[in-house]
Amino acid sequence: MDQPMSLEDIEAKHRKEKKELQAQIQGLKKIAKNDKTKKKELTTEVAKLESELELRHKEELAALENAPEDDDTASLEDEDEVPKVKVSKAQKRRDKKEQQEKERAEQIILQEKENRHGPRNIEIQSIMNKLKERKLSIFSISSDGDCLYQAVAHQLLATRSKTVSVEDLRKQVATFMRQNKEDFLPFMSNPNTFEMLTESEFNDYCDEIVNTKVWGGQLEIRALSNSLKCPINVIQASGPECIEQGAEFEGPPLIITYHRHMYKLGEHYNSTQAICESDS
Template sequence: MDEGDVETPEELLLKQHRREKKDLQANIQSMKNSVPKNDKKRRKQMTEEIAKMEAELDHKHEEELRQLVSTSDTQVEEAVNGVEGLTVEVQPRVTKAQKRRNKKAAQERERENRITEAEVQNLQGERHLEGVKLAEKLSSRGLQIKEISSDGHCMYRAIQDQLVRRDESELSVKELRCRTAAYMRGHADDFLPFLSNPDTGDVYTAEGFEKYCNDVEHTAAWGGQLELQALSRVLRCPIEVIQADSPPISIGEEHAGDPIILIYMHHAYGLGEHYNSVEQLKEPADNKRAECERTEG
């Protein structure tokens, strides 16, 4: 066996730590699924319990690593003391393979620490708090967030998802963009006064407005409230936008029927702002099983 293939005790311990963290995350996910999203008290207790479990595991791992290093130092010292009658300066040779393993182990420790810190920050961060607030608002209406990919088309994809769920249309994202741009071009007086050059602050010229509409139609330019107004009129349907820290925004209230519901998030991804769709609230599997048992009983 090549010496580069031999795993050191430190590498084996790190591998064990990764397995234990993976098992803990699976346990945490199971805990989250077992608590209804509208049960604020139990979810708060669960969050505190999760933080405690993660802290205990981190402490255990740090202690095991400390003991491993301490044991290794003791073994070297005993080996030196065991050579009677000799005064020898022990300088163990570190092979290139060992140096590579040491470097790899140090990088893996740093990576694990970054992951742990990110998970703790997420539990206390703006993204997590925003998600909790939105979940509470939606659960009271029997709804939950339907994740939409973040690719610049999220607003149009969320509208498309809502139309499919309502069995009203199968318009593609491209078709929605084309219709939005066409409506804005045909009703420039309704939109041009609200658009300005982001660099200068000046109101768009006719040429600037045409470029804006071309971007709406042909690129992955993000959509906003003006595009939603155009879509509401194109689809002849009201649109409601739910946010975590503000009242819902209603667009196109002059149209009849149930509104298309979108979620606007300020802290969803690295780029920040993002639109999601909604779907019917799904009961956790444990709740459904308990309900079945009560019915059968």
């Protein structure tokens, strides 16, 4: 009859099995080295193998701890002197670390799925596909309230070699809107009362354009196009593929992109740039 395994025997067996599992994982990693799909599948498989091994080890330790004592041994030794099976602190730390690593791997998998199918990524992919047809790519603009004006400034430099500051663009927009108030006022309303802006509210709105980082929208794009006397095209994922403003003006259009889900704070504008042959 086989002798029951001691705690030392079981811990030695567990160490050996962990080493064997690590060797198996390394072999799987080599197979999936250049295959992104297999790499993602491997992460899930590794977490599963490690979890199964950890569970089996815990069950074996628990079985040893609850195993009935030998009658002869128990009669010769004092009850207080019977050794109790305890998991060492080092083993507990290793178990905790392994559990945290498995949970992290599972979270990464979940996050990758969410990112892949989330509205932000779907929107970006749609815009990128539309730009690719025009041999363009996204040029990222910082999100600080000036994104529309920064995108237009980048386009002016790229398409017309014209340098204009964000401050100057904001002043041009406010001036044009004041000079053409009757063309803008009917489309502007108070966000609280939903009534058309009063004369005073309209002036306050124009002051904010110049003196703050208030976000710009369709009305500001219209004012930019007219004050700069150049067409502006806005590429977006949903709705009309391209919103054209100032088609009556000559010259290449300033092409920017509109994102509804780029940042948690709300809408955002980016600029565009030509795709290099090496990039394509």
